[in-house]
Amino acid sequence: MPLRANLSALDNIALIPQYRHNLDYAAASSLAWNLLLLAGQDGAALKRDPQLNPVERFVAKLLRAAIERPPIILIDRPALLLPDTHYPPYLSNLLERLSDHLNDCWILDYRWNEPLYPLPLPRPLALR
């Protein structure tokens, strides 16, 4: 799902608790800010969708999903969302940092990409 173009990355992430739990903006944005800090992307907080680079956009989307602590997060073919990035190490690093806020995270990728991932695989990785 795309980010709302007229909201900043921070507001986009904060919107979820605002909508789900009617959390006021200050509380919601501070939650979102903390997540962005953890992910190391606090520089993207005030950028709007068109100004984000692919990594920042990926992080914003992931955090928007993660902020509600769903039982499972599925990352489908991360190569599509992260072009020009050597994504497997970046991804494992990111998920490591956010491990406190994730219950279960699955990465879905092609089998021929298996050698790209470092061993041992940090998170469940479904290959096909």
Place this chain on the structure above:
Amino acid sequence: MERASLSASPPPPPRAPLIKNLEFKIGLLLALTVLLGAAFIGYALYARGAFQVSHTLVLTAEDVEGVSVGMPISFSGFPIGKVRRLHLMDDGKVRIELAIPREDARWLRQSSVFTLEKAIVGGARIKAHTTNLQDAALEDGAVRPLITGDATKDIPVLIEKVKSILANVDNMTAAGAPINQTLGHVETVTGRMAGDYGLLQGVMGSPEKADKVVKALDRANTLLTSLNGVSLKVDGVLGKADTRLFGQDGVMDQAQQSVAKVNALLGDVRESLKKADAILANAQTASKDVTKITGNVAEATTDMARLRLEIDDSVRKVNHLINEINKKWPFARDVEIKTP
């Protein structure tokens, strides 16, 4: 639990959101819109007199064609109130209710008269006329008759007059109208007068003809001088040959015949000069008229003044010519051409 630990973490969220003062700007916009809308409705109500304490004045009239609700009533050209309600009463008259704001009610007195005037262009107007402002004030709810002064009643008469005037103007300006012809004549005459031969040309009609007259006069003059010479010679000859040539079939007979011929010739010359004289007399009267016309016109235009100078000049030339003729020809009358 989880959230508490999160919000306890040191770096505070940025307090400079994407758009500065978003709430303030939107609040300002909303407030401005609501304020403008409300203020405008309030103003419209005020303008319609909703907040004014007004007196009621009732006017009755036979016919209120052209009167509408909201129409102003004016006093000395200033609107002092407006029609609030119109309705037809049982007796067929119309009741006009007017609302007069209290501060304007002082212009209306017991002796005030109200008229309805219908202009040719624009709508009808209700007017209040108050001659004595010291009179007792008109009470609230007073009923007064509305006098209808209908300007349109006079229109047919007015139109008839205008029509006859227009017809006259039409006649005057139509092609072939007398005044047009006169003006046309004046134009040709003055045009000719402006030519080389002045008034003479004007009378004769063309420069050639005028030329001919002048030449004829010249010839007549030369003829006269030569005739003088001839008659002197003839006298001399007659004196010398008085006795010798007085016989029958002599020179005398032939001389007598030739003298008779000369006399006839002189008669002819005289006739032709008489004609010229008549022509000049005509020219005199004509030029009098012309100068009268041009004199009138000259008052209006400077061009005409110049024309008049030219005509005067021409007349002077003719006078001079006549004087010349007078010098040479004793039987001329006391001719004088003057411009008025």
Place this chain on the structure above:
Amino acid sequence: MPAISNFLTRRGAALLATSRIWRATLGLAGEVVVAAVSPAVYNSATRTVVMKQIYFTAVQILVPFTLFAALLSFVLIQIVVGTAANYGLSDYALEMVVRLLVLEVLPLVTALFVALRSGSAINTEVALMRIHNEIEALEDSGVDTLRLEFMPRVIGGMLSVLSLTAITSVLALVLAYLAVYGWQPWSLPDFSRVMGQVFDGAILTSIWLKSLAFGLAVTVIPVAEGLATPKMLFMAPISVLRGMVRLFFVLMFIEVASLAFKYI
């Protein structure tokens, strides 16, 4: 024979599609209005989105558009006042200016402007969301798209039309006063008298209704048209085109209807 029946079938289908989209538009308008006036709909997220939407559709364009409207008003006022003076109708110049500008031109120009700027953007956004199946995705995850996606846009557009109309109209009135009476305050009673003649209850109501209708049309039609887009990417421009044309006709229809209401 089959050609004729074929033709009739196609015409009938087209007619049904047209009527369907009009019904959808009206239905959406009703839902949005109901949602917009029910306080339960507003939670923290909706407020954030509505405010952002208002900012981007109304506040951002306020100053440039007001300047443009002032220029347009100034020129039109000069023309009308000058022409009226030429024909000896100066008494009616002010009334003419107010009727022309405040009642007709400015609301319509504002609506057209917001339609071009926000309406087309909304139409494109909604069409793309529909083509990318995002609306269904949102609905599946339990998000009420009406109150989070559509209603904020409609509110933003409506408020934009209303506030811009109000601001530019008042500005035009001030300009008209200055053009007719000059830079002095003593003619205010005269001005008020003319205003009182022009703005009776019916006219005031019709301005408000017209502006509301304009605001609603400018946003609801693009949303409805976007929602009706077939799920093919190449249909997005066609959807925007259709939405804009329909919007234009609706705006003109509202204008003509209001004129008929006022003067017939």
